[in-house]
Amino acid sequence: MKNIIEKAIDLKQKLIDFVYDAEDEIAVALETYALEKGKKNSYGIKQQNITIDLFVTDGRINNQTPLDIFLASTEDLNTEERGIIQRWQNNFIGLFEIQVIANESYQLMNWLTAKTYKVCGHSQITAKETQRWQPGEIILAIIAPINEFEWFFFSDRIIKGRLSQPKLAVAIGEFRDSYPEFLYADAPELLEQAWSSVALYHQEFVDYFGSDSLTLPGYKLNQKIGELQQRISEQKLKDAGIDSNKSLSQMLSESNTNEADFTETASDLGVDTKAIDNIIKNQNKLSMVTPKVNLPPEIKQAENVTVFSHPQWGQIFLPNFNKFIDLLNQENILEAELDTSLKYIKKYLEQPEASYYIWQQLTQNYAHDLEVLLQKYTQKNDFHLERDLDSLLLEYNKLSKPKLPAIASVPIHLNNLFETAVAQVQKNKSKHKKQKQKKGFS
Template sequence: MDAILERSHELKQALVDFVLDAEGELAQALETYAATQLRRGSGDTTQQDLIVDRFITEGKVGEQSPLELFLESHPNLTQSDRSLIDSWHHSFIGLFAITEILPDGFDLRNWLTDKHYIVKPNNIQTLQAISRLKVGEILLTRISPVTDTYWMFSGPYTIMGKLGKPKLAVAIGNFKENYKNNLYSDAPELLEEAWQSVVQYHQQFIDFFGSDEITLPGYQLNKKIAEFQEIITEKRLAEAGIDTSKSLAEMAAEAGVEEEEMKAAAKEAGADANVVSQMFKGNSKMVMPKVDLPAELKKAEQVTTFSHPRWGQMFLPTYSKMQTILSADDWQSVEGAEKLIRYYLEDKSINAFIWHRLADQYPTQLEKMLQKVLQRPEFSLASDLDPLLEEFNKPIKPELPDIASVPIHLHNLFQEAVTEVNKTKTKSKVQKKLAKGFQ
């Protein structure tokens, strides 16, 4: 084992001890960070160890990271040690596939970004423990840089085994749910592109609907969203140089491909037979599979849809009722008022953007209502709203929304996973899990 790898193990252990033995602000910061993270996970020993490992680089004590505090408190460290520790700010968590087994480690592919890393254990115990792993198995773990050419396992790892495409899609969906801020940690360019796609979608939404907020009956909204999606698709096809005025049959003829061949290929890829046939009608433009709202929204009497360049797209079937409550002379006389208010506080689908929209529209009414419901007569909307939202575990800053674009390799994976599920007619509960993946 390389000397620098052995030294990294010693330094990492000293760093962990420094954090766990700390008192005062550092200990308090760890406790707060851990409480926030545990609300999202299982709370088992592996997750707890992972939280400590993440806190070391991601946590903050004032304006400093625990890594920086450790370096400050150890002035006698050599420059090489200090550089090594400082490089650990680039540590990140990922879902890795083993692509090659090396004598002292692995070549790993980060499924989230399609980047490869040579990763080595920094101690004999870990090396022995993972010696049974095989090519193709999936690991959930964090890695940290050691040199310019290889990395080390930073904390605990979870072995997920070899996963077929449907189960891998579910695993990536779960990763997205549990580590939203770590999706593209090693690819800031992908993260920037994803955020930019949300801005672009928002502008397209406004161009089509004329506003960032619309309220329609569910069945009507479903039709309008389908029209909207079709327009977006046509724009993307046009940008790709595809003539959307031609039917698929015409393009097939120009390409010298038989209609039946293209139909068979499309069906093999999982396309609906009726959609494929429609695409071959002589006077038909290319069509996309219908985009449906969930059944409960399609049946809703009213659904309010919001679009925001950072928060993304939101569908609320209860927003009109909330407006009715806040507009009433006596909100307590409205049936189900307090129950709905508590739902807005407790349900994670009602984010900070929605609350601030209500605060802008009904500042006086909302403040009085919260004073009563929370039994906090001194509650001030101006100064207490954000702390209240944090109290109910609502992020104040937006996380990357579901409408954001995804790397093509992930898009392809989910398409292939859905195709496999359709082919094998997997039970509906697996299909529901797939819905957790990138959309």
């Protein structure tokens, strides 16, 4: 096994050299890929190395990966070597917890999916580095398959240390923002469920509000969203055949007990046999849960908030958006209001909440006035919406492809982590506040 891993490391170096030496479309694609990733990540040397390693299987040149091109253009590879390289198409980056350290291998758990992997070390990882590794530490890395059961470190490693639950929740949020395409890379079934949940949430939104967009005072919208979420939660339990035994469903999903043990325990508690059968039968429907959406204070306290709902973009909340629309509805924006209008343009370009989808809505409904404002904002009289808007939005990291929204369902273990982290933060804030008050009156 050690020989196979070392051969894989040698082949990987040849692949990386091939990418670095390229002077054609590969070089252009690499520069573009690195620039895009650089906008989302601190660009230290380890991060740069990880970006290059991601590029070889995630980058695209005319619908081919650099790895595909390497295989096609390298003739001196034997069958075994080609087999080793082809397995790398299943590479993925994850946020792993070191669970067990044994000899030169490590049992890692991907926190995004709770799946575990036996990952082998190799000669390019020094003893000085691994001697500092401890069970419980979090590591960001790419792993690649050696065979069906074993993997090896394909990239540099960024050790984040032992993290409290709030800090781990933040790290997972950062991973979600930086690597949305790898969110459930080793569990496509979870990704499919998550996207389906966004579409279902959107339909529930439309059924409840009677529209895919509306404007309400912030406090009222917060109240209505809470009611909608409660309705969705109850409907999901009902669809699973469970009306009053939610806690038991969670017990089965979260425990490692088998169905027989669960049935015996539940029966001892006096739970109806039919209810137990429903829980066991439908437990997969409850393997992911819709996270509670907590609107931030600036939304709750806003005079008016416009919310848009979409089956892929999810829900988008924009405070006082109606004031900008009022300006665009005028036949001609008055000179006195021009400065205010340009401030809105700047705000919606810079704010992540005003996604590509929002700009498409503006273009569809207010094309002429929006084009005039963008000409003034960019100081380009020849700025044309159809030709230039997409490239402008790309400068502000507004991509045309939606990433999984915050309302998407998440695995139960992640939902539990997020809820516990929020509770700990609120508890610490409350404790700190009481200490300050006590100090003030002493």
